[in-house]
Amino acid sequence: MVNKSGPCLEKECSWCCDPVKVPALFPDDKLPVDKDGNKIWHERNEMLAPKDDFENTKLKSYKCDNLDEKTGKCKDYENRPEICRETSCLKEKSELSKDEQHKKVTSREFLRLRFK
Numbered sequence: 001m002v003n004k005s006g007p008c009l010e011k012e013c014s015w016c017c018d019p020v021k022v023p024a025l026f027p028d029d030k031l032p033v034d035k036d037g038n039k040i041w042h043e044r045n046e047m048l049a050p051k052d053d054f055e056n057t058k059l060k061s062y063k064c065d066n067l068d069e070k071t072g073k074c075k076d077y078e079n080r081p082e083i084c085r086e087t088s089c090l091k092e093k094s095e096l097s098k099d100e101q102h103k104k105v106t107s108r109e110f111l112r113l114r115f116k
Helices: 098-106
Strands: 020-023 041-050 059-064 110-114
Touching: none
Parallel strands: none
Antiparallel strands: 020 059, 041 059, 041 110
């Protein structure tokens, strides 16, 4: 099982899952499920577009059942889905330090495109 490193725990960061952000064409059949087969991500009534790449990038946003909104931590970190384990805001071959990479990603601003 892949388990990319990230500063999630050490920096108490939940940026990538509050809300969950995936490409607009992310297939529904890839949504993670719990041990009973129930989806743990629920689509929000919005799309997100990064301010620095508004024209080219649109993201679906989801609420995750495993996110503790008070602490920002995953309620089931050890058993989190594969897609969560494969996610990281850090790139191994980056010239930037881990702190610089984390700051760059988490400071990215989004426009919320709401729909009914």
